[in-house]
Structure formats: structure tokens, C-alpha cells
Amino acid sequence: RGGGYGDDDNYIYYTFDDERRDQNLIAQTMERVAQSTLPRLRSFRPQEINNLSWAYARLEHKSPAAEALFRGIGNEIIRRSSSFSSQDIAMTLWSFATTEYGTVEVYKVLASEMNADSADAFKSQEFSASIHALATAKMVPADLSVFDDTMSEQHGDGGNYQEYCPFTECFDTAASELIERTDMFTEQEMKDIIWAFSKSGVRHPTLFKSVAEYLVSSPDMFNESRGYSGCSTQVFGIIAWSFAKQAQLAKEIVESSTTQTPLGTTTGRQATYDASCVDVGGELIDQLFSSIATHSLQYKNGEGLSRFSPQDLSNLAWAFATLGLHHKELLDAIAEQVTQRLSLHLEYLNGSGAEDSSLKKPSDLNKMANFKPQELTILVWAYASIGIRKPEMFEMIGDYIIVLCSSITGEDGRKTFNSDSISKHFTRQYLSNLAWGAAVLQGYTPLFMNLLYTGLFGGVNGLGDPEVMRNIMRDNGIQKQGIRNMLYVQVTLDMEDFKLGIALPKNFPEGWGEKVNGERKNPKGPLLDIVDAPVLELKPSRWQKTVSNVFQRLGFEFEDEHIIRSNDPIGSNGVGLTSTSQEFLSIDLANTKTRVGIEIDGPSHFINVIDGNNLTYNVDDNNSRRNNNKRRRKESGPYLFKDRLLTHLGWHIIHIPFWEWSAIGNDQKAQELYCRKLLEGTESSLSQKT
Numbered sequence: 001r002g003g004g005y006g007d008d009d010n011y012i013y014y015t016f017d018d019e020r021r022d023q024n025l026i027a028q029t030m031e032r033v034a035q036s037t038l039p040r041l042r043s044f045r046p047q048e049i050n051n052l053s054w055a056y057a058r059l060e061h062k063s064p065a066a067e068a069l070f071r072g073i074g075n076e077i078i079r080r081s082s083s084f085s086s087q088d089i090a091m092t093l094w095s096f097a098t099t100e101y102g103t104v105e106v107y108k109v110l111a112s113e114m115n116a117d118s119a120d121a122f123k124s125q126e127f128s129a130s131i132h133a134l135a136t137a138k139m140v141p142a143d144l145s146v147f148d149d150t151m152s153e154q155h156g157d158g159g160n161y162q163e164y165c166p167f168t169e170c171f172d173t174a175a176s177e178l179i180e181r182t183d184m185f186t187e188q189e190m191k192d193i194i195w196a197f198s199k200s201g202v203r204h205p206t207l208f209k210s211v212a213e214y215l216v217s218s219p220d221m222f223n224e225s226r227g228y229s230g231c232s233t234q235v236f237g238i239i240a241w242s243f244a245k246q247a248q249l250a251k252e253i254v255e256s257s258t259t260q261t262p263l264g265t266t267t268g269r270q271a272t273y274d275a276s277c278v279d280v281g282g283e284l285i286d287q288l289f290s291s292i293a294t295h296s297l298q299y300k301n302g303e304g305l306s307r308f309s310p311q312d313l314s315n316l317a318w319a320f321a322t323l324g325l326h327h328k329e330l331l332d333a334i335a336e337q338v339t340q341r342l343s344l345h346l347e348y349l350n351g352s353g354a355e356d357s358s359l360k361k362p363s364d365l366n367k368m369a370n371f372k373p374q375e376l377t378i379l380v381w382a383y384a385s386i387g388i389r390k391p392e393m394f395e396m397i398g399d400y401i402i403v404l405c406s407s408i409t410g411e412d413g414r415k416t417f418n419s420d421s422i423s424k425h426f427t428r429q430y431l432s433n434l435a436w437g438a439a440v441l442q443g444y445t446p447l448f449m450n451l452l453y454t455g456l457f458g459g460v461n462g463l464g465d466p467e468v469m470r471n472i473m474r475d476n477g478i479q480k481q482g483i484r485n486m487l488y489v490q491v492t493l494d495m496e497d498f499k500l501g502i503a504l505p506k507n508f509p510e511g512w513g514e515k516v517n518g519e520r521k522n523p524k525g526p527l528l529d530i531v532d533a534p535v536l537e538l539k540p541s542r543w544q545k546t547v548s549n550v551f552q553r554l555g556f557e558f559e560d561e562h563i564i565r566s567n568d569p570i571g572s573n574g575v576g577l578t579s580t581s582q583e584f585l586s587i588d589l590a591n592t593k594t595r596v597g598i599e600i601d602g603p604s605h606f607i608n609v610i611d612g613n614n615l616t617y618n619v620d621d622n623n624s625r626r627n628n629n630k631r632r633r634k635e636s637g638p639y640l641f642k643d644r645l646l647t648h649l650g651w652h653i654i655h656i657p658f659w660e661w662s663a664i665g666n667d668q669k670a671q672e673l674y675c676r677k678l679l680e681g682t683e684s685s686l687s688q689k690t
Contacts, residue, residue, distance in 0.1 A: 086121045100137075148205065190215075286608070317379050328611050377426075487578070
């Protein structure tokens with residue numbers, strides 16, 4: 001009763017009245033085929049084996065008989081891998097990765113067939129499909145830094161491997177082909193290859209710089225005129241994600257390194273952005289992300305982000321926030337899409353759209369408006385990190401999460417939530433980041449904050465039991481950054497909204513953190529791949545030492561790197577936030593008697609604006625973008641949040657932006673004059689308040 005052509009017109013499908021009957025019939029057929037072909041696989045040609053495995057993967061048919069069939073296919077691959085064509089290798093890799101039936105030995109044998117000697121036999125699509133499949137199956141090079149020629153002194157030799165690894169050679173071959181023949185690859189294929197590197201944790205600065213140069217210089221970037229049938233929405237988000245992830249991987253290398261690196265002592269989001277400047281070049285990375293934003297907004301002749309899936313939107317937001325890049329038009333459009341779609345979905349879930357045929361649940365509503373918990377958390381984190389308040393979007397996200405988690409019936413007969421119903425959707429890492437985002441964005445809706453505290457602690461009245469919550473949430477405790485986040489959140493709740501009546505557990509954080517020697521449990525959902533945006537910074541900046549010397553000469557009494565602890569007196573009642581001492585906030589230079597603090601605001605305190613024609617650079621050094629003064633900047637969310645917290649705690653903070661201090665140079669008299677004016681302005685301001 002009808003039917004049509006599948007993707008790329010490479011198969012035909014038919015539809016019938018009884019869907020369940022047809023599914024059962026197909027399943028029975030697949031079982032019969034598996035049982036019948038297994039003993040006869042030796043007579044199958046490689047292409048027939050490829051077609052067979054592809055069919056099971058495409059139909060998502062998994063069973064003991066299917067698993068046995070794939071074991072047999074694996075044995076045939078090991079026995080006669082050299083007879084498989086490049087297309088057979090690529091598609092069989094995809095089938096094994098999709099079904100999760102592959103073994104390490106099978107993957108190694110298939111990967112070894114794609115090398116420098118055989119590269120000419122592979123098409124661009126086969127390179128991308130093969131490398132994508134290996135990354136999906138977590139079959140990666142033995143040394144993740146083997147191609148890193150910017151952050152790792154021992155590596156970056158490309159094909160000069162210390163020890164042979166078929167996965168290393170396969171990754172190297174795909175990267176080399178993409179670098180040398182970039183114009184032969186579509187954006188979709190480029191996306192798959194660089195995603196594979198970033199997903200696998202493999203850094204390759206040369207590859208990413210080559211891809212960025214091509215995409216930025218090509219007039220047909222993301223354009224159908226390059227012969228591609230149509231650039232999918234995934235391309236934009238995944239390319240952005242892959243570049244940001246490469247920089248994040250570099251930051252992790254630097255933070256664990258015991259030797260000097262190109263990033264120096266830079267940490268946090270600035271280290272992530274600086275890594276992209278070292279790897280790719282500051283001007284180039286900004287141009288690439290500006291182009292991604294522009295082409296996303298203009299997608300499909302102006303349909304723009306309306307065609308982007310929730311994952312596409314969250315990938316874009318995550319990438320821009322991770323690198324600290326602000327593109328107002330794009331971020332406004334993402335927020336608008338999220339708000340509209342969640343509103344539509346809430347109407348359906350609440351039944352208010354039952355009479356409206358446009359709100360009856362079509363397949364595209366489920367696809368375009370069904371946001372996953374991870375995607376919602378990333379969106380909140382991204383906007384909080386960049387420092388963009390979107391009250392309508394945040395309120396809609398909160399309402400959606402409440403409905404999503406409200407799966408039990410309360411005493412009044414209405415649907416409500418408890419810790420168990422929340423645990424089915426959210427981990428405590430998600431919840432603490434949502435709470436942090438609510439505090440940064442000042443989005444304290446009572447019921448939403450109640451839900452967050454219930455998921456984190458079991459309730460809002462301070463009586464939670466940490467062991468009970470570990471069992472409910474199936475985790476090992478709240479992560480260190482989550483503990484600190486909740487201290488920040490509680491201060492803002494206490495100082496900015498007294499009516500909520502929400503409190504941390506009385507013994508917090510004692511007993512609530514992750515158990516050091518305990519076996520880590522696997523919470524529902526993947527860990528969030530986000531850059532922590534702490535407001536506690538204990539590493540002095542390179543400007544801080546110079547500034548402190550100047551204030552010393554002026555006779556200003558201060559303490560370097562003053563630490564505010566969670567059990568210090570807070571607020572008018574003089575009671576600490578916790579009974580135990582936790583490092584809570586830091587101030588670069590602090591006079592504890594007058595409660596005047598001085599913050600030297602380095603690049604990590606700011607977000608870089610890449611809207612329109614706002615890109616300005618020093619032409620003599622492509623990497624000077626890292627600390628370039630000729631930029632438009634805005635304060636980051638964590639920067640503004642820290643300033644609010646310190647103000648609530650009674651501090652008056654003097655800010656010294658790094659570009660103003662850099663402009664003074666090494667002239668000591670000019671430095672002293674600048675600092676003296678800051679102190680005089682502060683004294684005048686404080687005297688007016690008193």
C-alpha cells in the first residue's frame with residue numbers, strides 16, 4: 001500500500017497497514033537468513049559479505065543468531081581480507097561499528113588494509129566512512145599524541161611510528177589524503193574525518209589547519225555547487241564541535257604537563273581558545289566560526305536554524321562557548337528556536353494542542369522538539385558561560401524539565417517529581433551545571449530550583465542523606481566542581497531571593513563528594529563534555545606580579561591571592577555557608593580590613609566578539625590574536641557572576657583589564673599614576689556610600 005525510494009535512491013521500501021506484523025515478518029526473515037548463511041559464508045564473495053552485514057546493520061536487527069553470523073563474517077574477513085575492495089572495507093567497518101559485533105582483531109585486519117600503499121584505491125567517501133566507523137567503535141591509535149606537533153615535543157612525526165599500530169596507520173592515511181586532496185572531499189566527508197579524530201581524543205593540528213584554510217578560502221563553503229547533493233545540518237555543528245574539542249584536548253595536555261608548553265600558564269577557557277590559536281591561527285579560527293555562523297543562519301535559502309536538530313543546536317552552542325566566541329545573531333537565533341520548539345512540545349505534552357491538528361505529534365515534532373537532558377544542560381551552560389541572558393528560553397527549559405521528570409502522582413492527584421523520577425533523566429553533573437547556570441543567569445523559578453535540589457540532595461530542606469542519594473542517582477557522589485558550584489548557587493539564593501526557602505544539607509559538603517577509593521558507578525547518560533568555568537582561580541597571571549609591585553610602592557596594604565572560604569562569616573548574620581572549610585572564592589589582591597579587592601582581568605575573563613566585521617588582527621603574527629588588544633570583547637558569564645558574589649559578600653572590587661595595563665608598557669611612573677587614580681576613585685566611591 002504505497003512506498004518510495006530510500007536515501008540516495010539506493011533501495012526501495014514498501015508500507016503496509018499492519019506495522020507490527022510486518023516487523024515480526026522481517027525479524028523472522030532475518031533470523032532465517034542468519035541461520036542459513038552462517039555455514040555457507042566461505043562461498044560468499046566479499047561484496048556479498050559486505051551487503052549481508054550492511055543489511056543487518058541498516059535494519060538494526062540484533063539477536064544471538066545475528067551475533068553468530070557476524071562472528072562468522074569476522075572469521076572470513078581475517079581469512080581473506082586482502083580480497084576485500086575499498087568499498088567492502090569501508091561498509092563492513094560501518095556495519096560492525098553499528099551493530100557493535102566487531103572484535104579488536106577484525107577491526108585491526110580491516111584497518112590494516114587502508115594504508116599509504118593502498119590509498120589510491122580508496123575514494124574520499126570510503127576514507128571518511130572507515131575512519132568514522134573506527135572512532136565509533138573506539139578503535140584508535142595507540143598513542144593519541146602521535147600527530148601532535150604543537151603541544152607535544154615528542155610527537156608530531158606523522159608516519160614515523162615508534163610501534164606499528166594499524167589504527168594509527170589508518171588514521172594517518174585518511175588525514176594525509178584529506179590534507180593533500182582537500183578539494184576532493186565534501187564537507188560531509190571532512191566532517192566525518194575530523195569528528196573521528198576529535199571523538200577519539202587524537203590531536204592533529206596540521207589536519208585541522210588544512211581543513212580550516214580550505215573551508216574559509218573556498219567561495220563555495222557549505223554550498224551545493226561543489227557537487228554535493230546538499231550539505232546536512234549536522235555538518236555545521238560537528239565541524240564546530242570538532243575544532244573546539246581539539247583545542248580542549250590541548251588544554252588537557254597542558255594542564256597535565258610538567259614542562260613548558262606554548263600556552264604557558266594559561267588555564268580554563270582561555271587556554272582552550274589559545275590552543276586553537278596555536279594549532280590553527282587566531283584569525284583563521286575566528287573566520288571559520290564566523291563563516292559557520294553565517295552559513296547556518298542562511299541554510300537552505302534562508303530557512304536557517306529551523307532545519308537544525310536539537311543536537312545540531314547544542315553542538316553549535318557548545319563549540320562557541322567552549323572557545324569563548326560570541327556571535328550575537330547566531331546565539332539569538334538558537335535561543336529563539338529552542339524557545340519555540342520547547343513551547344510546542346510542552347503544549348503537546350500538556351494536551352493543550354489536542355484539538356489543533358498542527359500540534360498532534362508528528363514524527364518531525366519528536367525529532368525537532370524532543371531535546372535530550374544532555375542537550376538542555378549544554379545549552380544552559382553555554383549561555384551562562386558566554387554571559388547571555390535569555391529569560392524566555394531558560395524559563396521554557398525549566399518548565400520542560402519539570403514536565404519531563406514529573407512521572408509520579410502526588411497526593412493531590414497531579415503529576416510531580418521525586419529523586420527517583422529525576423534520576424531517570426539527569427545525572428548530578430547535569431543538575432549541578434543547570435543550577436550553576438540558573439545562578440549565573442539569575443533564573444530562579446521556585447519549582448525548577450526545587451527540582452534541582454531534589455535531584456542533587458533529595459530535597460530542599462537540608463535533610464538529605466548522601467548515601468541514599470548515591471544509590472538513587474547511581475553515582476559515586478557529586479564531583480568536585482559540582483560541590484563548588486552549589487556553594488556559589490546557595491550564596492546567590494540567600495542573597496538575591498529569600499523567598500525560596502531552599503537550603504543545602506546541614507552537613508554539606510561533608511559526605512557529599514565523590515568517594516576517593518570507591519568504585520565509580522556509571523550514571524545514566526554520558527558525562528558532559530564541558531569546560532569548567534570556575535570563579536576560584538589560584539594561579540597568578542603574568543600581569544598580577546607586576547601590578548602587585550606597583551600597589552606595594554603606593555603603600556596599599558593587601559594580601560596576594562586572598563582565599564575566601566565557605567566557613568568564613570557571610571551576610572549580615574555572620575554565619576558561614578558550611579561548617580567545614582572549603583576554598584570558595586579568590587581575589588588577586590585584597591585588603592581584608594577595608595574589603596577592597598583588586599582583580600587583574602586577563603583574557604580568560606572575557607568573551608571574544610566575532611559578529612559581522614568586528615574581526616581585527618595584528619597582521620605580523622597570526623597567533624597574536626591570543627592577547628590582541630584590537631578586539632571587541634564582552635565580560636564572560638563567570639566573570640560577571642564572580643563580581644556579583646563578591647559584591648554580595650561586601651567587597652568593593654577594582655578591575656584592571658589586561659589591555660589597559662598592556663598599553664601602559666613598562667613605564668613605572670605611568671603605572672603608578674594609573675593605579676593611584678583607581679585607588680582615589682575607590683576611596684571617593686566608598687566615602688559617598690558611607
